[in-house]
Amino acid sequence: MTDPYQGPLTSSPLLEVRDLSKYFALSSRWLSRIFTRQPRPVLKAIDGLSFQILRGQTFGLVGESGCGKSTVARVIVGLYTPTRGEILFEGQFVNQRNHRFSRASLHSRMQMIFQDPYASLDTRWRVRDIIAEPIRAFKLAQSRAALRNRVAELLLQVGLSPSDGEKYPHEFSGGQRQRISIARAISSNPDFLVCDEPTSALDVSVQAQILNLIKELQRRLGLTYLFISHNLAVVHHISDHVGVMYLGRLCEVAPKRILFSQPQHPYTRMLLDTIPDLSLTGRKRQPVTGEVPNPINPPSGCPFHPRCPATNERCRVEQPHPGASGESMVACHAVEENRLR
Amino acid sequence: MALLEVDRLRIEFPTRRGVLVAVDDISFSIDQGEVLGVVGESGAGKSITGAAIIGLLEPPGQIAHGTIRLQGQRINGLPNEAMRRIRGAKIGVIFQDPLTSLNPLYTIGRQLVQTITTHTDLTTSQARDRAIDLLNEVGIPAAERRIDSYPHEFSGGMRQRVVIALALCAKPGLIIADEPTTALDVSIQAQIISLLRRLCQEHRTAIMLITHDMGVIAETADRVAVMYAGRIAEIGPLRDVVKNPKHPYTVGLMDSIPVIEEENDELAHIKGAMPGLQEIPIGCSFNPRCPDAFDQCRRERPDLMPTGNPNQVAACWKYDGTTNND
Numbered sequence: 001m002t003d004p005y006q007g008p009l010t011s012s013p014l015l016e017v018r019d020l021s022k023y024f025a026l027s028s029r030w031l032s033r034i035f036t037r038q039p040r041p042v043l044k045a046i047d048g049l050s051f052q053i054l055r056g057q058t059f060g061l062v063g064e065s066g067c068g069k070s071t072v073a074r075v076i077v078g079l080y081t082p083t084r085g086e087i088l089f090e091g092q093f094v095n096q097r098n099h100r101f102s103r104a105s106l107h108s109r110m111q112m113i114f115q116d117p118y119a120s121l122d123t124r125w126r127v128r129d130i131i132a133e134p135i136r137a138f139k140l141a142q143s144r145a146a147l148r149n150r151v152a153e154l155l156l157q158v159g160l161s162p163s164d165g166e167k168y169p170h171e172f173s174g175g176q177r178q179r180i181s182i183a184r185a186i187s188s189n190p191d192f193l194v195c196d197e198p199t200s201a202l203d204v205s206v207q208a209q210i211l212n213l214i215k216e217l218q219r220r221l222g223l224t225y226l227f228i229s230h231n232l233a234v235v236h237h238i239s240d241h242v243g244v245m246y247l248g249r250l251c252e253v254a255p256k257r258i259l260f261s262q263p264q265h266p267y268t269r270m271l272l273d274t275i276p277d278l279s280l281t282g283r284k285r286q287p288v289t290g291e292v293p294n295p296i297n298p299p300s301g302c303p304f305h306p307r308c309p310a311t312n313e314r315c316r317v318e319q320p321h322p323g324a325s326g327e328s329m330v331a332c333h334a335v336e337e338n339r340l341r
Numbered sequence: 342m343a344l345l346e347v348d349r350l351r352i353e354f355p356t357r358r359g360v361l362v363a364v365d366d367i368s369f370s371i372d373q374g375e376v377l378g379v380v381g382e383s384g385a386g387k388s389i390t391g392a393a394i395i396g397l398l399e400p401p402g403q404i405a406h407g408t409i410r411l412q413g414q415r416i417n418g419l420p421n422e423a424m425r426r427i428r429g430a431k432i433g434v435i436f437q438d439p440l441t442s443l444n445p446l447y448t449i450g451r452q453l454v455q456t457i458t459t460h461t462d463l464t465t466s467q468a469r470d471r472a473i474d475l476l477n478e479v480g481i482p483a484a485e486r487r488i489d490s491y492p493h494e495f496s497g498g499m500r501q502r503v504v505i506a507l508a509l510c511a512k513p514g515l516i517i518a519d520e521p522t523t524a525l526d527v528s529i530q531a532q533i534i535s536l537l538r539r540l541c542q543e544h545r546t547a548i549m550l551i552t553h554d555m556g557v558i559a560e561t562a563d564r565v566a567v568m569y570a571g572r573i574a575e576i577g578p579l580r581d582v583v584k585n586p587k588h589p590y591t592v593g594l595m596d597s598i599p600v601i602e603e604e605n606d607e608l609a610h611i612k613g614a615m616p617g618l619q620e621i622p623i624g625c626s627f628n629p630r631c632p633d634a635f636d637q638c639r640r641e642r643p644d645l646m647p648t649g650n651p652n653q654v655a656a657c658w659k660y661d662g663t664t665n666n667d
Contacts, residue, residue: 064526173614203382203553208597208610215607230527237599237608260601274531276556278600280580287535288528291496 013052013088014192014224015076020049020085022068022075026296043296045071047248049085050322053192053241058218058225060239060256062232062271064292068248069228073196076226077112089192108138111185115197117177121169127180128165131155134188154183158213175206179213186217194226199234211238232275236260244268247295247303254328264330266308266340302333310334342413343370344547345394345515350407352389352398354618361618363389363402365571368645373514374545376538378562378579380555380594382615385568387551391517393417394549395432396424411515430460433508433546437520439500442507443492449476449503450488453510460511475506479536498529505536512544519551534560555598559583564652567591570615570626573645577653587648587655589631625658633659 024043046068053059061069074080076087078094087094094106111134114120121130128151134140141147152162158179169177178198185193195214199207215238217223229235235242236256243253244267252265263269273285290307293299299306305315314333322331334340352364364386371377379387392398394409396419409417416427428434436442444452453472457463463471469488476484479502492500501521508516518537522530538561541548550561558565559579566576567588575588586592596609613630616622622629628638637658645654646661 064528175614203615204555205382205594205597205611206614208599208608209612211599212607212610232527233599233601236601270528272601274527275601276554276560278556278559278583278598279602280559280583288531291498291529292526 012055012091014055014090015053015226016051016088016091017076018050018086018088020046020072020075020087021083022046022071022080023083041296044248044298045295046075049250051241051243051250051253053224053226055191055224056218056222057240058227058238060235060242061226061228061245062230062235062242063245064230066247066292066295067245068295069230069245070196071248072245073112073194073226073228077110077194078107104138108134108140108188109190110192110194111188111190112194112196113178113181113185113198116201117174117181118201120181121177123169125168126165127155127167127169127172130169130180131165131183131187134184138188140188150187154187157186157217158183159209173206174202175209178202178206178210182210182213182217186221186223190223192224192226194228196228197230198227200229200231207234214238232271244271247292247298249303249331250322250329251304251332252328252330253322258327262326262328264325264328264335264340265304265332266310266334267304270307302331308334310339312339344373344375344412345371345549346408346410347390347394348408348410350390350393350409351405352386352393352402353405354402356401358619362405362621363571363618364393366407367568367571367573368407369566369573369576371515371547371549373547374541375564376541376548376550376562378558378565379549379551379568380553380558380565381568382553384570384615384617386571387553387568388519390568391519391549391551395428395434395517396421397428426460429456429513430511431513431515433511433513433516435501435504435508435516435518435521437523439497439504439524440492442504443500445492448489448491449495453488453503453507456507456510471510472506475509476503478540479503479506479509480532481506497525498532501525501529501533502536505533505540509540509544509546513546515547515549517549517551520553521550522557523552523554530557531560537561555583555594567594570621571618572626572656574627574657575653575655576645577648577650577655581650581653585650587650587653587660588627588657589633589659590627591655593630593632625656637661 022045024045026041026043061072063069075082131151131154132147135147135150141150151165155162155164160179199210202210227238239256242256242259243250246267252268263272270288274288301317302315302320305311320331320333322329323336325335348368349366350364351366354361354363381387393404404417408415411431450472454465454468457468457471458465473484473488476488481487481499481502522533534557540546552558562579565579565582567574569590574590575582586595593611599608611630624639624641625643628634643656643658645656648655648660
C-alpha cells in the first residue's frame with residue numbers, strides 16, 4: 001500500500017440504496033399460462049430496500065436463508081440489474097444508463113468476497129495470477145516488476161508469504177484460501193467491499209483469524225464494508241450498523257449497540273433469542289415458532305405476521321413501512337402503535 | 342454401568358502412501374439419558390467416531406484396535422447382519438442433511454412404517470398408528486394428513502423432524518446425532534435443539550451429539566468431549582469445559598467465538614490451522630500452535646489426565662503431576 005488511510009472518518013454515505021428491488025420471474029409454460037389465465041409468478045427476492053453505508057464503516061446485513069441477503073450483494077456489485085430503485089455510490093447514481101462512472105472505474109472501487117473459498121478461486125491458476133487478475137484487468141500496474149511487487153505486498157498484507165504466489169489454490173486450507181480471496185478483492189485498491197458470508201465455510205478458530213484480518217484491513221485501508229451473514233454474533237462483532245432482513249424486506253436498521261440492546265421489531269427479538277447461550281446464564285427465552293414462509297407466495301400484509309406474537313388485524317392486511325423509532329428504523333405496526341411489551 | 346463405552350478406539354485408513362490414523366486411542370463413555378457433546382473442527386475425527394459406533398465406517402477405514410461396548414456387549418467386529426439389527430433398534434442415527442437421509446421416492450409414512458415393523462413386532466396398521474404418534478411427538482402439525490406426503494413436500498426443519506422420528510421408531514437407548522442442525526436456519530436450529538433435549542428427558546435416551554458449533558453444545562449437552570486431530574483433548578461437564586477450559590486448545594477455541602455480551606475489537610485466535618492426517622506432529626498434536634508448549638510437549642504424546650477439577654480430564658502435560666510441582 002502506498003499511503004495508508006489517514007483521513008478522518010467522514011460521516012457521508014459512501015453507498016446508498018433507495019427503494020431497491022429485485023424480482024425474478026418464475027416462468028411456467030407459456031401455453032399453460034394462457035389456459036389457466038394466471039399471471040406470471042414473480043419471486044420478490046428483495047423489495048423496497050433503503051439504507052446507507054457510511055464511509056469507513058461496516059453495515060451488517062443479517063437474516064435467515066432465502067431472505068434475500070445475497071441478492072442484495074449481487075445487485076449492489078452489478079451482477080444483477082435491479083428491477084426498481086436506485087444505487088448511489090458517492091452520491092452518484094450507478095445503475096442508470098447515463099451515469100458518471102464507467103463500469104471499469106466503478107468495479108475497481110467495489111469488490112466482493114464470496115462465501116465458499118473452494119469455489120471462488122480458479123483451481124488451474126497460480127495464486128499470483130488470481131491476485132493479479134484485477135490489477136491486469138484495470139491496468140493498475142505499469143510494469144511486470146511493479147505487478148510482481150504489488151502481488152507480494154498483497155500476500156504479506158493478508159498474512160501469507162510472497163512465495164505462496166507460486167502455489168495453486170488446492171495447496172491451501174480453507175482459511176488461507178479465504179485470505180487469497182481477500183487479497184484479490186483488495187488488489188484494485190477498492191473503497192468498498194461486499195463480504196457475502198465470508199466465514200461461514202470456516203471453522204471457528206479460523207473464522208476468528210479472518211474476522212480479525214477483515215477488521216485490520218478496514219483500519220489500515222479505510223475500507224467500507226457491506227457484511228452479510230446469518231450469524232448474529234459475527235455481525236455483532238464486525239458491524240457498526242445492522243440491518244435485519246426477512247422475506248426480502250428490511251424489518252429493522254439500527255446502530256449495532258442499539259439493535260442488540262434494544263431490539264424493537266418482533267423478528268429481531270426472535271432472532272436474538274435464538275443465539276446460543278454460551279455464557280450459560282440460563283436466561284429465559286421465548287420459544288421460537290413457525291418457519292420462514294415460501295417467498296413465492298408470501299403472507300399478506302406484514303410478511304412476519306403469521307409468526308409474530310403481536311399480530312392484529314392491521315398486520316394481516318397492511319404492509320408496514322419503515323419508520324423512525326428512536327435511532328432505529330423499524331417496519332412494524334406494533335412498534336408504531338406502541339403495542340409491544 | 343455406562344450405556345456406551347468406547348475404549349482405546351483407533352481408526353486407520355490404509356493408503357498407498359502409508360497408514361493415516363483418523364482416530365487415535367480415544368476412550369469415553371455415555372450414561373443412560375445423558376447428552377455427550379463431541380465438538381471439534383472439520384477433520385478432527387468426530388464423525389468417523391460416530392460412524393464407527395454405528396458400524397458404518399466406510400472402507401478403507403477400519404478399526405485397528407479398541408472396543409465399543411453397548412450395555413456391556415461388544416458391538417464392534419460383529420457380522421453385518423447382527424449389526425444391522427442393533428442399528429435402528431438400539432442405536433438411532435440422525436445425519437446432517439435430512440434430504441439425503443430420506444428416500445425421495447417413498448412417502449414418509451412408508452419409511453416410518455417399514456422401520457417400525459423391521460425392529461418391532463407391530464403389525465402394519467399398528468405401526469402406522471405409532472408413526473402418527475411419533476410425528477405428533479416431534480411436532481409435525483396435522484400428522485394424520487402429512488404422513489402420506491413425500492419428503493420434498495416438507496421444509497428443511499420439518500424434514501429433520503421426520504428424520505428424528507425415524508431415529509426414535511424402535512425406542513433406541515442411544516442416538517448418534519451427527520451435525521443435526523448444521524443445515525438449518527438459526528430459528529429452526531433453536532427448535533430442533535429444544536426438541537432433542539425434550540426427547541432426551543422424556544425417554545431417557547442418551548445422545549451423542551457431534552457438532553462443530555459450541556453454541557449447540559452449550560444448549561444441549563451434559564458433558565463435552567473436545568476433539569483435536571483424532572484425539573480427545575479434553576472431556577468434562579459442560580459448565581466446566583465452557584466456563585473453565587483446561588486444555589490450551591479448548592481455551593483458544595472458546596476465546597475465538599464471538600460473543601454478543603462482550604465488546605472487543607479483536608478476537609483472540611489460535612495461530613495456524615489443525616494439521617492434516619499426514620502431518621500430525623510428534624508429541625502433543627497441538628504443540629506447534631500451543632502458547633504454553635514446553636519440551637515434553639514436543640517429544641511425548643499426553644494422555645487424558647486429571648486436571649484438579651473432578652470429572653474434567655485433559656490431554657496436556659501441564660496437568661502432569663511430575664511437571665506441575667515446581
